[in-house]
Amino acid sequence: MADKQSIFREVEDLQDRIGIFYQELGKIKLQLQELIEENQRLSLENEHLRDRAKFYVEEHAPVPGEALQYLMSLYEDGFHICNLNYGAMREGDCLFCLQNLQSRT
Amino acid sequence: MQFVIQKSEFLQALQQVTKAIPSRTPKPILTGVLITAKDQKLTLTGYDLEIGIQVDIENHVEDGLNTLQIEQEGEIVLQAKFLLEITRKLPHSLMRIDVQQVTVTLQSGNAVFQLNGLDPREYPDLPIVDDDRGFVLSSGTLKNLIDHTSFAVASSEVRPTIMGVLWRYDEGKLTLTGTDSHRLSKDAVEVESQESYAMMESIIPGKSLQELARILPDDEMPVDIMIENQQLLVTFGHVRFLSGLIEGTFPDTSRIIPTTFRTIIVFTTDELRQSVERADLLARDNDNNIVRFSMRRNNIEIMSHSPEIGKVVESIDPITFEGEDMMIACNARYLLEALRQSPTERVRIEFTGQGSPFLLRPVGKEDLMHLILPVRIANL
Numbered sequence: 001m002a003d004k005q006s007i008f009r010e011v012e013d014l015q016d017r018i019g020i021f022y023q024e025l026g027k028i029k030l031q032l033q034e035l036i037e038e039n040q041r042l043s044l045e046n047e048h049l050r051d052r053a054k055f056y057v058e059e060h061a062p063v064p065g066e067a068l069q070y071l072m073s074l075y076e077d078g079f080h081i082c083n084l085n086y087g088a089m090r091e092g093d094c095l096f097c098l099q100n101l102q103s104r105t
Numbered sequence: 106m107q108f109v110i111q112k113s114e115f116l117q118a119l120q121q122v123t124k125a126i127p128s129r130t131p132k133p134i135l136t137g138v139l140i141t142a143k144d145q146k147l148t149l150t151g152y153d154l155e156i157g158i159q160v161d162i163e164n165h166v167e168d169g170l171n172t173l174q175i176e177q178e179g180e181i182v183l184q185a186k187f188l189l190e191i192t193r194k195l196p197h198s199l200m201r202i203d204v205q206q207v208t209v210t211l212q213s214g215n216a217v218f219q220l221n222g223l224d225p226r227e228y229p230d231l232p233i234v235d236d237d238r239g240f241v242l243s244s245g246t247l248k249n250l251i252d253h254t255s256f257a258v259a260s261s262e263v264r265p266t267i268m269g270v271l272w273r274y275d276e277g278k279l280t281l282t283g284t285d286s287h288r289l290s291k292d293a294v295e296v297e298s299q300e301s302y303a304m305m306e307s308i309i310p311g312k313s314l315q316e317l318a319r320i321l322p323d324d325e326m327p328v329d330i331m332i333e334n335q336q337l338l339v340t341f342g343h344v345r346f347l348s349g350l351i352e353g354t355f356p357d358t359s360r361i362i363p364t365t366f367r368t369i370i371v372f373t374t375d376e377l378r379q380s381v382e383r384a385d386l387l388a389r390d391n392d393n394n395i396v397r398f399s400m401r402r403n404n405i406e407i408m409s410h411s412p413e414i415g416k417v418v419e420s421i422d423p424i425t426f427e428g429e430d431m432m433i434a435c436n437a438r439y440l441l442e443a444l445r446q447s448p449t450e451r452v453r454i455e456f457t458g459q460g461s462p463f464l465l466r467p468v469g470k471e472d473l474m475h476l477i478l479p480v481r482i483a484n485l
Binding site: 094103 | 263264266267284286287288289356357358360361393436460461462476478479480481
């Protein structure tokens with residue numbers, strides 16, 4: 001008799017757990033749905049951005065030597081541009097920075 | 106431990122090892138000198154964890170007397186500063202050291218010092234450098250190589266790799282390069298390596314090299330050089346000198362050295378040096394030690410001025426002058442240091458332009474060169 005009681009209790013327990021499981025499944029399904037929607041939205045946005053980027057690149061082609069100009073002005077402003085200590089404050093001219101500039105011209 | 110030794114021998118060795126003994130250190134045991142008596146040999150060791158110097162003393166007979174007699178082996182650490190001062194002032198030509206535990210009795214003539222030693226077991230072990238490969242140079246040659254390059258290294262810790270001198274061994278040639286990013290000095294020598302040494306590059310701290318140059322004798326004594334296991338080991342006579350290396354990559358300097366020149370002038374080294382020294386008297390007061398050179402064919406002038414003190418103009422006769430007229434300004438200290446490390450009678454200076462580095466080469470010693478970056482100034 002005690003055995004039957006325990007089987008019944010186990011089945012009852014199982015039923016409870018299946019209930020919880022079912023609820024969680026529901027929640028995950030909702031989250032999945034949200035993710036799918038977000039993914040769709042992002043791919044669309046990405047596509048638009050690519051279009052605009054392409055448009056931008058075509059309109060503003062890079063000026064040759066722009067990087068060099070940038071490095072030169074950084075150097076003139078008193079910063080190291082050599083890989084020894086890039087960006088550090090410079091005291092006097094630096095052989096390595098000048099080498100760096102020279103190799104790019 | 107117990108031994109009797111001639112004072113002069115002990116003092117000489119002690120003076121050599123104290124070059125590596127720090128006066129202030131977080132590890133008090135390092136302010137001491139480690140004295141080891143073993144196998145009829147006395148070894149003194151000084152070590153600051155960066156530089157280590159070991160000197161062996163062996164017995165020999167002088168005027169019919171033994172210079173060293175070890176009666177009992179052992180080791181002890183003694184305060185180097187005090188030991189050095191005491192040894193200098195000892196009354197007799199012989200001294201006797203007797204160690205019981207860590208109490209040291211130092212006797213010479215009628216003077217008896219009782220000194221508290223330190224436990225030698227606390228003294229750190231020196232790194233072991235053991236390699237079949239290496240080179241041999243004469244002491245004088247090595248000293249010159251170091252003197253010609255180590256003065257140019259950077260002193261600020263911002264860029265650790267250029268605080269050292271680059272040693273590059275390639276195809277039988279050893280080249281040393283030192284730079285602080287404003288100037289660069291380079292010297293080379295042909296060496297025979299014992300084993301077929303592959304290409305090697307190591308950065309050795311400028312400070313260590315300067316200490317090494319100080320204890321290297323000026324003669325032809327052969328010096329063994331070994332670089333292994335992040336350590337440099339230099340052995341000459343009874344002295345072993347150890348130094349750690351600087352880890353990292355030395356910047357590429359191959360493209361810094363100009364190859365085309367607009368003006369080439371040859372000077373008498375001493376004359377130029379003395380003129381620059383005079384100009385430097387006033388340049389010292391301005392910001393960058395600036396001296397100016399106005400170089401016209403047959404009329405070269407060196408000038409410097411200080412707004413508060415005054416100015417100086419001196420004309421100097423070149424030996425030869427090739428190329429265009431040029432105006433240049435540079436730091437007098439860099440120029441003077443390079444001239445002082447130019448061991449020949451004449452120097453050739455090769456200019457490329459106001460904003461480009463110029464080369465100073467001792468005539469007849471083509472491996473040695475000094476490179477200096479001029480200072481750009483508006484109203485030349």
